[in-house]
Amino acid sequence: MNGTGSHEERQAQLFTELFAANYGLVLAYARRRVGADIAPDVVADTFLAAWRNIDELPADPLPWLYRTAHFAVANQRRTLARRGRLDDRARLQAASDIAIDHSDQVAADMELTAAFRALSEADREVLRLAAWEGLRAGEIGMVVGCSAVAAKARLRRARQRLSRRLATAMSEQETPSLVRRTTAKGTGI
Numbered sequence: 001m002n003g004t005g006s007h008e009e010r011q012a013q014l015f016t017e018l019f020a021a022n023y024g025l026v027l028a029y030a031r032r033r034v035g036a037d038i039a040p041d042v043v044a045d046t047f048l049a050a051w052r053n054i055d056e057l058p059a060d061p062l063p064w065l066y067r068t069a070h071f072a073v074a075n076q077r078r079t080l081a082r083r084g085r086l087d088d089r090a091r092l093q094a095a096s097d098i099a100i101d102h103s104d105q106v107a108a109d110m111e112l113t114a115a116f117r118a119l120s121e122a123d124r125e126v127l128r129l130a131a132w133e134g135l136r137a138g139e140i141g142m143v144v145g146c147s148a149v150a151a152k153a154r155l156r157r158a159r160q161r162l163s164r165r166l167a168t169a170m171s172e173q174e175t176p177s178l179v180r181r182t183t184a185k186g187t188g189i
Helices: 002-034 039-052 062-096 103-117 121-131 137-144 148-169 175-183
Strands: none
Touching (some): 002 062, 039 062, 103 121
8 A cells, every 4th residue: 555655646747747747837838829818728638648648658758648638639729619609500490490470371372262262163273274374364264264355354353352352451551562462473372
């Protein structure tokens, strides 16, 4: 036991002397490379390695300490770079996770759907042919079995009925933009 204790005491004494003689030099080395905030971490890593290798240190330990500090600086820089990339990813993720409130659009779509469903099947069909299929009056007439003039009149009347139903279902300020959107050729329903 006594031999072990004296060896440990000798190691502690060597480390204390090493630390006292070189702490300021290693701290200055680290500050010049990573700044005052991170330099103490570099110094701590350096002297931890020195403690673990106290029996193998060279007679002039300063170059060894600088070399060890060099590796600690590199580790700190990698850690900072990794943290920066993670922070960037987290910011991007947070920005993309911002929930956009679509409630107004959903409400308007629900009102449009209700107004559309309240129309007759004939009105709904000519509106679907115009909006969904992008057909013109002559083409709609071919599909529903009437002339181009009759199809144009049917489409105009269907749009008017839809607009009236929307006007009664929606507030005054939302009606104009939604009616224009749903009655424009090739859009809406």
